[in-house]
Amino acid sequence: MTNPTVIIPGVIFFSYRSVISKEKVAFLEHNTLVLQVSGRFSIETANEKISMGRGQMLLIQKNQLAELTKTPLEGEDYQTIVISLKEDLLRKIVLEEQIEIGQKYTGPPNILIPENEFLSAFFQSVIPYVRHPDERITNALGMLKVKEAVHLLLYTMPELEELLFDFSEPYKMDLEKFMLSNFHYNVPVEKFALLTGRSLAGFKRDFQKIFGMAPRHWLQERRLTEARHLIETKQKKPSAIYLDLGFESLSHFSHSFKQKFGKAPTEWSSIHH
CATH class of the missing domain: 1.10.10.60 (Homeodomain-like)
Incomplete structure (x- = not known):
């Protein structure tokens, strides 16, 4: 199985590989949270390169062009859970929670999320969805998982609010x-x-x-x-x-x-x- 399994359509994917793969060009349209179950994941953009291994999490900002490399390591296949944080869901959270949207986000576009007990527990809680993709998990439940991810990210790094809730159009860059x-x-x-x-x-x-x-x-x-x-x-x-x-x-x-x-x-x- 090399293709990502769709757990919740358009939102949560599980990708499994037993051979190394390189995606020359990935256009990352949405903010994306990548949970590394095993193996190694690398992302390279024009300005930076980040790699992560088992148990690590990376938040990738939307609207980037990147090269992705997915590498199984000795004794472990490549497995990753990808959660797409789409704008309509993030807008809904802003409305429900009455979050104030600050100025435009100008920090780094890719952020390794430091581990903590809450995020690790969240990570573990998503794995059963992946292990039993054929179970009828409702989309409503899936959306709760995604909301939980957003809240835990903000709890861990409050400064991510600007990245997640930046709904401005890409400014006219150089x-x-x-x-x-x-x-x-x-x-x-x-x-x-x-x-x-x-x-x-x-x-x-x-x-x-x-x-x-x-x-x-x-x-x-x-x-x-x-x-x-x-x-x-x-x-x-x-x-x-x-x-x-x-x-x-x-x-x-x-x-x-x-x-x-x-x-x-x-x-x-x-x-x-």
Whole structure:
């Protein structure tokens, strides 16, 4: 069983693997709590890398692009419980509890949650749901579990209130800096627009101003230039880099490379090795 089992649709998932897996691009749309049952979980974004093992918990802020690596360790499979903290549920908690929403959250986007007895007990209480996915657990009960998770997170780290209850749209971030850090992710231009807090039209307009060309064209150029750099200076093989640079296939990469530089990447690498 490698696919996540859905415990509560859209909210609680259980993922189990017996082999290592790497997800090149995950777009994390919701705030997400990851409970590591066994094995190792790593998340790498443009700015940071965090790993955690058995018994640890990580809160991941929404609207991030990341690489996820899931690794079974010797003697233990990879198992994780993922709880999606969706905005409608968080809004409901704010309304029910009359929580004051503070200013925009500006802290770190990924936070390892320090262990305590309450959270450990919560963790244990979710495991039976996972062990018996075929039992008819009602969604109402599942939602109570998710609410409990939110309350325990706030009890453990009150400062998380700003992260969890930040409903502002992603602000217009520095487009140039964002694109230079994230150009290698193979996601549609629409997603880049969303992540920088712009409509598609606004994104294309700002992009043209900054880079002097359309986003698709720039992405292609930037990825090919980076590929040439890696082949020339790092002696990387074309087959080892095309996916990391956001190309769909090796043939598409080779064709585009040859169009731009006049030689196929394999010829280029034999000249520069």
